[in-house]
Amino acid sequence: MSPVAMAFNPPTPGPGPTDPPPDGPVACTDKELRPGETTRTINVGGQRREYVLYVPASYNNASETPLMLDFHALMTSADYQISNSGTREVADEEGFIVAYPQGINNAWNLGPCCTESRAVDDVGFARAVVEEVSAEACVDEKRIYATGYSNGGGMAYSLACRAADIFAAVAPAAFDMLEETTCEPSRPVSVFAARGTRDSIVPFEGGESTPPTRYRLDPITFLGAEGSLEKWADINNCSGTATDIGNNCKGYSNCDGDTEAVLCTANRGGHKAWDAEASWNFLKNHTLP
Incomplete structure (x- = not known):
């Protein structure tokens, strides 16, 4: 386990998100999902969309199970994300389901960027994925999460902003909030945000940047890593100032609804992904009210 991951373990043992509730397991006898990896298609707004679903070997219909959506970076794919993000391995250890959505143009529509068309409804796509998986699996509706790398991190932020009724918490990496949204x-x-101080694509200090796509897009303006942390402190109505919680992480914990806003920084780190285990150790302790 990485040092960062240890920072977010709860101080005392207790029921985890995959443990049966104190009154006994919640059975989903009408569900038929089985362990394994499958590629699926779904229609969203007249568009054929695709995602890969990974169900760990430990899954069964005896109890409710968390669900995570893991979004790939610009110009990569769901298949790339499965092989490189680390969430599949953590899912095997912790027993949660992961969906890896595939973006149109290998990109996600964040409003001012990054798909070729601004009409792509990626928030609607994410909602549809959750609905479809929940219809087939014994999903814990209070423990649905989003994570993502780069443009996929921006998608995780979009879901926090526009689908907070479904997603309990998010863990974006190598991306920040946008001034234009x-x-x-x-x-x-x-x-739970992870950032590198020497990111040449998403500048740590914020400012204007042009997405590296094969088609022309207008520049976007990042709030920066610190600016994004303060933005969420304001959204969550956190009090006080950000405190050092070790392992190059700091954040706010005295926030409305028992929420947190955390930034973990890789000193001299570039445009890189995150520690999937550390992200999960944070996410799994947050539930919908």
Whole structure:
């Protein structure tokens, strides 16, 4: 286990997100999902969309199971994300389901970027994936999460802003909030962000950047790593100032709805992914109210 991952373990043992509740397991006898990896298609707004679903070997219909959506970076794919993000391995250890959505143009529509068409409804796609998986699996509806790398991290932020009724918490990496977008979630949302100080694509200090795509896009303006942390402290109505919680992480914990806003920084780190185990150790301790 990495040092960062240890920082977010609960101080005392207790029921985890995959443990049966104290009154006994919640059976889903009408569900038929089985362990394994499958590629699926779904229609969203007249568009054929695709995602890969990974169900760990430990899964059964005897109890509710957390679900995570893991979004790939710009110009990569769901298959790339499965092989490189680390969430599949953590899912095997911790017993949660992972969906890996595939973006149109290998990109996600964040409003001002990054798909070729601004009409792509990726938030609707994410909602549809959750609905379809929940219809087939014994999903814990209070423990649905989003994570992602680069443009996929931006998608995780979008879901925190626009789908807080479904997603309990998010863990974006190598991306920040955008000045051009409005974020007004229906409730406070816990956020765990991972950033590198020498990111040449998403500048740590914020400012203008042009997405590296094969088609022309207008520049976007990042709030920066610190600016994004403060943005979420404001959204979650956190009090005080960010405190050092070790392992190059700092954040706010005195926030509405028992939410948190955390930023973990890799000194001299570039545009890189995150520690999937550390992200999960944070996410799994947050549930929908």
